[in-house]
Each structure stands twice: as C-alpha cells, then as structure tokens.
Amino acid sequence: xxxxxxxxxxxxxxxxxxxxxxxxxxxxxxxxxxxxxxxxxxxxxxxxxxxxxxxxxxxxxxxxxxxxxxxxxxxxxxxxxxxxxxxxxxxxxxxxxxxxxxxxxxxxxxxxxxxxxxxxxxxxxxxxxxxxxxxxxxxxxxxxxxxxxxxxxxxxxxxxxxxxxxxxxxxxxxxxxxxxxxxxxxxxxxxxxxxxxxxxxxxxxxxxxxxxxxxxxxxxxxxxxxxxxxxxxxxxxxxxxxxxxxxxxxxxxxxxxxxxxxxxxxxxxxxxxxxxxxx
Numbered sequence: 001x002x003x004x005x006x007x008x009x010x011x012x013x014x015x016x017x018x019x020x021x022x023x024x025x026x027x028x029x030x031x032x033x034x035x036x037x038x039x040x041x042x043x044x045x046x047x048x049x050x051x052x053x054x055x056x057x058x059x060x061x062x063x064x065x066x067x068x069x070x071x072x073x074x075x076x077x078x079x080x081x082x083x084x085x086x087x088x089x090x091x092x093x094x095x096x097x098x099x100x101x102x103x104x105x106x107x108x109x110x111x112x113x114x115x116x117x118x119x120x121x122x123x124x125x126x127x128x129x130x131x132x133x134x135x136x137x138x139x140x141x142x143x144x145x146x147x148x149x150x151x152x153x154x155x156x157x158x159x160x161x162x163x164x165x166x167x168x169x170x171x172x173x174x175x176x177x178x179x180x181x182x183x184x185x186x187x188x189x190x191x192x193x194x195x196x197x198x199x200x201x202x203x204x205x206x207x208x209x210x211x212x213x214x215x216x217x218x219x220x221x222x223x224x225x226x227x228x229x230x231x232x233x234x235x236x237x238x239x240x241x242x243x244x245x246x247x248x249x250x251x252x253x254x255x256x257x258x259x260x261x262x263x264x265x266x267x268x269x270x271x272x273x274x275x276x277x278x279x
Contacts, residue, residue: 001108003181003271004035006264007043007229008073008248011056020260021056027264029063035270037066039108041101043229043247044073044118044185048080050090057099069101071116073185073229078150085152091118101183105171112273113175116227117168119186119209120160125193126206140203147207161210172220180220181271183227188213192231192246217242225271225278234267236278243278245269 011017011024032040040060046053053076061068072094079085095102101116108114123135134140136157138148153160172180187193187209194201194208208231217223218240225243232250236243247269255263271278 001038001112001273002036003108003114003273004032004037004040005043005227005245005247005269005271006040006249006267007185007227007246008045008232008250009042010045010047010075010249010251012047012049012052013251023260024056025060025063027261028060030261031264031268032064032066035268037064037270039066039106039114040064040068041114041116041181041183041227042068042070043116043183043227044071045075045229046070046073048075048078050076050094054094054097057097061099067106068099069106069114069116069183070099071101071183071185072118074118074147074151077118078146080150085150087151087153103167103171105175107175107178108273111178112181113178114181114183115168115171115175116183117164117171117185119164119184119188119213120157121186121207122158122161122210122212123206124211125187125190125208126203129202129206135203135206138207141200143200143204145204145207161212165212165216168216172223178222180223181225181227182217182223184209184213185229186210186213187228187231187246188217188226189228189244190214191237191244192228192233192235194231236269245271245278 077090106114138145193205196202228246229248232248233246236245247267249267
C-alpha cells in the first residue's frame with residue numbers, strides 16, 4: 001500500500017490563477033498515477049480561502065483513481081474577504097468535508113489507519129527568546145505573523161493546542177490496535193523549525209507548532225509516520241522507529257526551479273507500507 005504525501009501547495013500565490021489551478025490538478029493527478037498511490041494525503045495550506053481549498057479538493061478527488069484525505073492549514077483558515085474573523089465557522093466548514101481527517105479517522109486496512117488535525121502553536125519553539133505577552137502580539141521587528149490579522153479562535157493559542165490534543169486522542173482511541181500515520185499541518189518536532197540564531201525566526205519559530213505534539217507522539221509507539229507542513233521544508237528523519245516527514249511544495253520564490261512539475265516531484269514523498277520505506 002502506497003501513501004502519497006504533499007503539503008503547502010499555496011495554489012493561489014501566483015498570477016494566472018485559472019491556468020495554474022488546472023496545472024496543479026493535472027500535475028498531482030499525473031504524480032498519483034506514476035506512483036500508483038492507494039491514497040493521497042495533503043497536510044494543509046492548499047490556498048488562502050476555504051471555499052477555494054474545498055473546490056480544489058473536490059476537483060482533485062474527481063480526477064484521482066485513489067482516495068484523497070487532507071487537513072486544513074492556517075492559510076486555509078484565513079479570512080481575507082470578510083472584515084469579521086470567523087475562524088470557528090471556517091474550521092467547521094473544512095472539517096465537514098468527508099475527505100477531511102479532522103474528527104474523521106481513515107482506516108486503510110486491518111493494520112493501518114490515518115488520523116489528522118490542523119494542529120496549532122503555543123510558542124514553545126520560541127520560548128527562550130522573549131515573553132509570552134510579546135509572543136501573543138505576533139509582531140516583531142516591523143513584521144507581523146499574519147494569523148494575527150486573519151484568525152481569531154476566541155481562545156488562547158495554548159487552548160487551541162490543548163483542544164487539538166484532546167481531539168487527536170479521541171481519534172487515536174477509535175482506531176484500535178492499528179499502526180498510525182498522523183497528519184498535522186503544524187510542526188511536531190524542533191528538527192523542523194528554522195535553525196537559530198536567526199534575525200527573524202528566533203521570534204517567529206514560536207508560531208510553527210508545539211513541543212507537546214512530540215511528547216504525545218513519542219508516548220504512542222504505534223504512531224509510525226508523522227506528516228508535517230507549514231514550515232516549507234522538504235525533510236524527513238526517523239527517531240525511535242517513528243518517521244517524521246515534511247513534504248512542502250511552498251511558494252515559488254522558494255523553489256529551486258521555475259517548473260511546477262519538477263518542484264512537485266521534488267517535494268512529493270511516498271510511504272510504502274508493505275516495504276516500510278519512504279521514497
């Protein structure tokens with residue numbers, strides 16, 4: 001069984017959006033076919049608009065020969081067109097899609113299942129840089145973390161992380177003794193944060209994820225693969241027989257070439273559950 005992994009497509013970050021939309025669809029369908037996937041998982045940040053994200057997921061699903069599952073990223077939760085932030089409503093709309101992993105574990109077979117959540121951040125990856133109050137402002141050195149502008153959970157960031165862990169535990173308990181692929185948009189390990197010292201990310205690492213996810217994961221050895229996005233890395237490593245994968249396409253300005261096809265091929269990773277390999 002082969003599980004394809006990609007994250008941070010950001011399909012609306014470039015010009016000629018209609019043409020690019022079709023290109024993203026075509027290239028992902030092509031990759032899924034070439035890799036003979038049994039499931040495609042997208043770990044968030046498909047677009048900056050929940051309606052566009054859901055349309056893309058639906059259109060991709062109708063063209064693929066395998067199932068697709070996803071979690072929302074923080075960009076998918078943004079409110080750009082409306083003056084009022086309505087994050088909880090947007091999150092509910094995304095979670096209601098039958099292909100969303102959040103609140104909806106996906107059983108692959110008797111041995112494997114996928115669970116997922118957007119996740120969130122609690123400043124623990126930046127906790128030695130400044131105070132909690134300064135982190136909560138999400139502004140530093142003339143720069144603003146844009147979640148501050150477009151997202152309002154009506155609770156603290158720490159409370160959002162706590163709620164995500166409660167939901168993940170509930171999903172984890174539903175799948176019995178199966179081995180697990182966990183999909184989180186936010187970073188679950190400090191191995192994926194931006195190395196410090198850094199003139200900006202000494203501060204902004206605080207908004208990449210939470211150390212609490214790694215603590216939760218490491219205490220559950222049946223979680224064998226952990227899929228992350230958000231930070232626009234293309235990395236993987238294994239610790240205690242748990243493999244962490246960051247398979248981000250990212251923004252065009254971060255690419256090594258101008259070719260969407262080449263960059264998708266570079267970012268895309270495949271988990272072969274039969275052979276226990278990541279390709």
